[in-house]
Amino acid sequence: IADQRKTSQELAQQINEAISRLDTLINETRAPKTVKHKPSPRQKSRPVKTPPFQIDAIDVWDDVTYVATSQAGRVAFLKTGEQQSGWKFTHIDRLKGQVNLQDPAGQIHSISLSR
Numbered sequence: 001i002a003d004q005r006k007t008s009q010e011l012a013q014q015i016n017e018a019i020s021r022l023d024t025l026i027n028e029t030r031a032p033k034t035v036k037h038k039p040s041p042r043q044k045s046r047p048v049k050t051p052p053f054q055i056d057a058i059d060v061w062d063d064v065t066y067v068a069t070s071q072a073g074r075v076a077f078l079k080t081g082e083q084q085s086g087w088k089f090t091h092i093d094r095l096k097g098q099v100n101l102q103d104p105a106g107q108i109h110s111i112s113l114s115r
Contacts, residue, residue, distance in 0.1 A: 051087045051101060055111055058094045065092045067099055 053071035060066070066077040069084055078084060080092050086104035093099075097113040 049109075051103070051109075051111075052085050053087075055099055055113060058092060058097060058099070058113065060094060065094050067092055 053069045053076075055067055056070050056075070057068040058065065059068060059077075064079055066079050067089060069076050069078060071085065076084060078089055080089055082089055088102040089099065090102050090108065091098075091100035099111045099113070101109045101111065103109060
């Protein structure tokens with residue numbers, strides 16, 4: 001009987017230690033964890049090389065020079081200072097057949113019409 005008591009006490013001690021470890025694990029999993037997020041790598045904005053529209057013609061109406069553009073089946077007539085799809089027309093030269101545009105990033109592009 002004495003051996004059984006000793007064995008029973010040892011088992012009770014082991015059970016108590018196991019319960020204590022389980023309680024510790026439960027408390028650790030319940031504790032809010034701070035998750036550190038890696039900053040997502042920024043995509044470098046690449047300069048746009050061509051506008052999303054076609055430059056079809058340069059024309060003059062009432063002494064004002066216009067550029068005819070087409071995009072998705074629609075035609076627009078724009079003058080210096082006006083914009084289309086974020087591209088600003090900075091200079092239109094009818095005699096040279098040349099148009100200067102500023103892209104959304106601020107870079108200047110020069111486009112010559114084929115004659």
